[in-house]
Amino acid sequence: MTGTAVTSTVVAQADAGGPATSATDDVQDHAHDDAADDAPDDATQARPHVVPQDVGEPRVRVLGVRHHGPGSARAVRAALDAWSPTVVLVEGPADADPLTVFVGRDGMEPPVALLAVTADEPRRAAWWPFAVFSPEWQALTWAAAGGVPVRFIDLPAAVQLAHEASDEDGDQPQELRTDPVAALAHAAGYEDPERWWEDVVESRAADAAPFDVITDAMAALREHEPALPDDGSSDAPAHLLREARREAHMRQQIRAALREGHERVAVVCGAWHAPVLRGRLPAAAPDARLLRGLPRRKVSLTWSPWTTSRLALHSGYGAGVASPGWYQHLFTCTDRVVARWLVEVAGVLRRRDLPVSSAHVIEATRLAQVLAAVRGRPHPGLAEVTEATRAVLCEGDDALLAHVTADLVVGERLGTVPDDVPTVPLEADLRATARRLRLPFEAAPRTLDLDLRKDTDLARSRLLHRLALVGVDWGTTETSRTRTTGTFRETWTLLWRPELTVALVEAAPWGATVPAAASARVVADAAGSDLPGVTALVERALVADLPDALDGLLPVLDARAAQDGDVAHVLRAVPPLVRAHRYSDVRGTRVEALARVADALVVRACAALPGAVTGIDDDAARVLRADVDAAHDAVRLRDDPAGSELWWRTVSALADRTDVSGVLSGRATRLLLDAGHLDPDEAASRFSRALSRGTPARTTAAWAEGFLDGGGLLLAGDRRLLGVLDAWVGALRDDDFTDVLPLLRRTFGALPAGERRAVGTAVAQLGRAGAAAASADVELDPELVRAPLATVLRLLGAAT
Structure with missing residues (x-):
């Protein structure tokens, strides 16, 4: 069957709204599989072709889906209700099976993702995201609600991460196959693959999806793909070998379910894989040989919150969709889809103080329906709804439409996972602390103004500073809108991103709690830092209230101060120490030792500065001027009589010199004038x-x-x-x-x-x-x- 013919059949069935035909229900001959296990290695090719189906009651049914699609999700749910399988097999890493027990529990709200992290290199991680409109998620929740066994059948994460590492080490080219949805859309006369898939599957009013016809279409496309060599040679292109191994593992899992005696096996997988999983399976020996001896890495797996925006294509997620917010609406809304969507759009615009009435909503709904009729579409899609929104509700203003797109079409919602999901102790401590301090994890930016004279706000500030020290940038600090010359206020912008979960795993070796990890990390960082770096770490440790870290930092600071002869380094070291000394009044920390180091550095700077400014050009003088300014402010803030007197004599001598860059002598003159010394x-x-x-x-x-x-x-x-x-x-x-x-x-x-x-x-x-x-x-x-x-x-x- 050609791609054009198959696509025409798919579109025709979708337009008719009829269910998939039953003539291609997947049938497995268990006796054939048992015999195939003993077949010689060359009995079949390592890359199986599609074989004719047996006629009769199927033991296995393959539901080929798009990974995130409301129509596919509804159809999978309906197919499972109608067929009542005794086991459900879902595309996903096989070593994540123990985590399926958390599906359906209180606190498990998608979007969520399976997270796999390598034990020896936490930065290397992999994600498998799920939304409520993901067919795989609906299969998982269906099985959990009915007490039906459910398993993941893709290659284990331990194998996949090992292969990714070897591909990077070997610098192998990452070849990608042609997008099958785009190919089918083009054959059907569509320029936009998203619109074709939405018309054929996602916007269908009926719960049934043309699974078998789509599988036939994918089979036709696969006929034009290069095949793996008959011997399954590892010399084959990496992308072909990877796909072949994944599909071999899926077939092995299907065989295992049949050997266990399951009467009805449902397989939910990507539509591309469906043709080689349905029907009579080939001999098992080539699959076993293809999977033998695969490298593995030690990994830990868990559930992690995900965000709707990370499901979008623009985020870089390869299996993403253009409009996760719209797909969520299509899945959860059962009637008057367009009208209800436009009511939500009106709400977004009203929150921006724009006058949008019910008449606007009615008119936009009619326009979307007319556009769909003119274009011959079965239902108004996102394109028609967006154009109606622009024309009627936004009055042609693309800036307003961008707000609608950000808030609704893509959306920004963070999922949740139960507290007892396995995780590293550091993450558990963070979540407990955040809950105690009433700091919610949110996917949208949130401004937090802190008054450090209040105990709760001070504790929040310390937590955010400690997290920054271990590389978990949950918050970014800003200059407070109410701050003048004091240090009693801080302004933070909080934004939780999924990758921060990986950052927590990376930081876990430093300690089981946030304070312990931050203390260990800051002392380790100081060992490889110069004098300005150590003083900056001292300041950050004091802001974060890490007395244990300070005990380890002060000896390093003394050593650096005694050894460093670079006047720029000495000048840069003074301001952090002086600022840190002030925290004894604001944050209740004891920093008496810092005053001694700061005063000693001022003396060294005054002794070294006259020689350091001699013979430098204007560009170098501009760099040094910034350091002089910062040290000058710090000396005035320190207000130590002896140090101040020495500093003013040094500045005065610099202002009188004619053999240095005017950038410095002019600046010294201005400092004397501003301070009243001139x-x-x-x-x-x-x-x-x-x-x-x-x-x-x-x-x-x-x-x-x-x-x-x-x-x-x-x-x-x-x-x-x-x-x-x-x-x-x-x-x-x-x-x-x-x-x-x-x-x-x-x-x-x-x-x-x-x-x-x-x-x-x-x-x-x-x-x-x-x-x-x-x-x-x-x-x-x-x-x-x-x-x-x-x-x-x-x-x-x-x-x-």
């Missing part, structure tokens, strides 16, 4: 000398850059400084102006918009004052100015 007249005098004609233009521009960095309001408020700068710019030669313009543009471009406007206003006023002064000394001849004045007035539309 009066405004002296600062203006130094500014004027630095911008004198005897100094090269680029040198003066660098000095001005250093002096003006940190705010332009000083320049806007001090007309003397502004006048000096204006006069210097006005006196530049053309080539000098072209040379320094990029530097000046960078200096003023870095100012906030409000400060730039203030400086611009001050310059304009300065210009008007100069023009007025100049005009006071000039007498104009009325006869000479009459003609040009009349022209200007005419251009301005004024009477002459």
Whole structure:
């Protein structure tokens, strides 16, 4: 049967809404299988072909499905109800069978996923996601509700992860077969495979799906696929060998179920595999040979929460669907599907304060139905509903439509798993702690404002900081909207992602609880860090309230401080230590030892800075200027008299030097002025000398850059400084102006918009004052100015 003919049959049966024919019900000849077990190895090919079906009551029925589809899910449920199998076999890793006992329990709410993680390399993991509209999930829940045995029949995760590792090590090309749904859709005249599948299967009103016809279609497509060599040679292309082994394992599981005496065996698998699993199975010996000696890795498996957005194709999930939210609606809604969907759309828009009435919903429903009729579709699909939404409810606004797509078409919902699902102790501790602190795991971003003077908020902050230390970034911290100069508030954005479960598994070797894991991890990280890195870890350990980690960090910090001769490293180490010292007041931690280290580093920085600034160019000076600024702020925050006095002497000496980059000497002058160690007249005098004609233009521009960095309001408020700068710019030669313009543009471009406007206003006023002064000394001849004045007035539309 050709692909076109098969596709036409599928579409015709789907349009008629009739059930699949029974002539191709899957029949297994158990005696044949037993005989095949003893057949010679070359009796059949390793890649079986589709064989004719026996006539009679079937012992095995194969339900070929798409992995996530509401029509397929309903059809599987209906087929299981009608046939009542004695065992259900589901495509999925065979070593996950013990986890099927959790299906149907309280707290198990899809979307969820089977998670397999390798014991020796936790970063290597695999997922098998399930939604409520996944046919496999419906098969699992049907079996759980009826007490029917259920098993997974795909290659064990231990084998699959071992093969993925070997493929990466061998750098084998990942060849992919042609998308079978796309091929059938093209044969049926559809450009969009999603729309074809939705018309044929997912939007069907009847519960039955054309399983047998779809299987025939897949068989026709498989005839054009390259076959595995007859001897099952491992030299075959990796993707062919992988698929052949998977299907061989599935057949072995079917044979095992038949040998156990099951009278009715239901197999729920991807439609692509269905042709080689139905009918009379080939000899078992080639399958056994193909599976013999496969490498394995030690893995642990569990159930993990999943999100609807991770079921979407755009997430990179290969078996994803374009619209998981729409498919969820198709599965759960039994009547008036379009109207109910558009009511939900209206709710999304109303929550954004948009006036959407019931009349809008009625009109959009009619438009979607008309579009489907014009296009010859059996029912309005997502395309018609989306166009109706855009035209009627969003009034053509694609931005509003994007909100609908994000909230409904894709959606963002996080599934849940029971508390007794096996997991690593670290994850169990996190979930218990989060429950105690009332921190829900959510798939949508949530802003959390914390007041650290409250016990619960302080505990939440410590938990989130500890998780960040072990690489579990549940929350990202922001500058609090209510924070000024204090440290009593933090703002976090919380977002739980499925891959954080893997991050917890990776962090599990560090400890069984979050505090223990964070303490061990931070001490281990310090061993390979330089001085700024160790001080940053000290600060983070204090924020996270890890006293055990601090005991291990302080000796490392002392050693690094004594050995590191890089002045930039010393300068960068001071701010974290000073900030950490403040936490003794805010967070209740004891940090007396840090003050001693911080003061010693200030002394070392003051001793090393004069030599470090000699001979460096402007670019290197800009990098060092940032470190000087940070250390300067830290010294002022520390407010230690001895250290402050030493620091001011060092800064003053730097400001007086003419043999260093103007970026640094200009910046030192500004620091002295802002702190009151230099009066405004002296600062203006130094500014004027630095911008004198005897100094090269680029040198003066660098000095001005250093002096003006940190705010332009000083320049806007001090007309003397502004006048000096204006006069210097006005006196530049053309080539000098072209040379320094990029530097000046960078200096003023870095100012906030409000400060730039203030400086611009001050310059304009300065210009008007100069023009007025100049005009006071000039007498104009009325006869000479009459003609040009009349022209200007005419251009301005004024009477002459």
